[in-house]
Amino acid sequence: MTELDKDLEQYILEHIDPEDKILYELNRVAHLKLIHPRMVSGHLQGQILRMLSYMLRPRRILEIGTFAGYSAICLAQGMPKDGHLHTIEINDELIDIPLQFFERAGLKQKITLHVGDACDIVPAFEEFFDLVFIDGDKSQYLDYYTVVFDKVRPGGFIFADNVLWNGKVLEQENSNDYSTKGIKKFNDWISSDNRVEKVILPIRDGLMMLRKK
Numbered sequence: 524m525t526e527l528d529k530d531l532e533q534y535i536l537e538h539i540d541p542e543d544k545i546l547y548e549l550n551r552v553a554h555l556k557l558i559h560p561r562m563v564s565g566h567l568q569g570q571i572l573r574m575l576s577y578m579l580r581p582r583r584i585l586e587i588g589t590f591a592g593y594s595a596i597c598l599a600q601g602m603p604k605d606g607h608l609h610t611i612e613i614n615d616e617l618i619d620i621p622l623q624f625f626e627r628a629g630l631k632q633k634i635t636l637h638v639g640d641a642c643d644i645v646p647a648f649e650e651f652f653d654l655v656f657i658d659g660d661k662s663q664y665l666d667y668y669t670v671v672f673d674k675v676r677p678g679g680f681i682f683a684d685n686v687l688w689n690g691k692v693l694e695q696e697n698s699n700d701y702s703t704k705g706i707k708k709f710n711d712w713i714s715s716d717n718r719v720e721k722v723i724l725p726i727r728d729g730l731m732m733l734r735k736k
Contacts, residue, residue, distance in 0.1 A: 535567060542566040543600075546593060549624045553591040556620065562590050564658075564684075568727050569597040572656070572682075576601025579680060581653035586610040587641040587667050588659030592621025594684075598656060599630045608634045609648070611641045613659070642670050651676040658684040662705035665712055672718075675735050681719070686710055687729025 542550075546569060554560040564572065576584070576598045582605060586595050589612035599608045612618055615638045625634045637644050641659060645667075655671045657664060664683060675681060686692070688706045696703040710731075713721055719733040 532567065539567070539570055542569075543596075543628075545624060545628045546596060549591055549593055549596070549620070552620060552624075553593070557591060557617070560591075564594040564597065565727070568684075568730070569593055571726060571730075573597040573601045575682075576654070579654060581680075582606045583650055583652045584608040584654045584656065585645070585648075585652045585671065585674070586656045586658065587645075587671070588612065588657070588684075589621050589636060590617060590658075592624050594656060594658060595621065595634055596624065596628050596630060598654070599633050600628075602633065606633065609637060610634060611637045611639065611644055611659070613638070613640055642666050645670045645674060648674055650674075651679070653679045655679075655681045656684070657681065660705075661685060661688065661702035664705050664709035668709060668712070672735070677735055679735050681733040681735065683709070683731040683733070685728045686723055686731040687725065689728060 550563055550565065553563045572594055580603055582603055584598050584602065584606070586598065586608060589595060589610040595608060595610045602608065618636060618638060622636060625631050652675050655675055657667050659667060668681070671681065686706060688703055691703045692707055692710065696707065713719070713731065713733065719735055721731065721733045724730045724732065
């Protein structure tokens with residue numbers, strides 16, 4: 524990120540609603556206790572996810588990749604009162620923090636956290652989702668997309684985070700850089716998938732938005 528980009532982001536943050544106190548504390552705890560705290564969505568992207576959730580009014584949301592729980596809270600805050608969010612985290616060592624903050628945010632009853640591989644868990648769901656947010660293992664993005672697609676209702680949305688991957692999508696990846704390979708494979712697949720409308724927003728690390736036809 525250039526100095527201009529940093530200045531513009533700071534300007535944006537100064538001209539939008541302040542960060543929710545619970546989310547601010549969650550972000551702080553993540554930076555103190557978790558490895559790779561940059562994986563937290565953060566205030567700007569979190570506010571965008573909340574706003575999109577308010578706009579779309581999804582009754583059922585599926586999130587792949589809970590991490591600290593920041594994005595799950597933002598999405599759940601924008602849902603209708605009867606909405607419910609399922610979030611899946613493969614690392615059982617991470618779940619204490621999100622569970623704690625789901626309760627503190629008053630969302631314990633609206634969010635269910637599942638532990639395990641999304642590719643194993645998703646097929647067992649018997650419901651359809653209005654919105655899916657993919658933010659798990661980058662090397663598995665296309666696998667996630669494949670397994671969730673039939674679980675998304677027609678007209679529903681799929682969001683995928685980090686699709687620009689810090690600009691690495693423009694570079695020749697190393698043979699052992701499975702994350703970059705996974706992101707590029709996913710992006711290339713989506714670009715020719717006529718079952719969805721698609722756009723990429725250059726927000727933070729790139730947010731892809733898909734609408735199932």
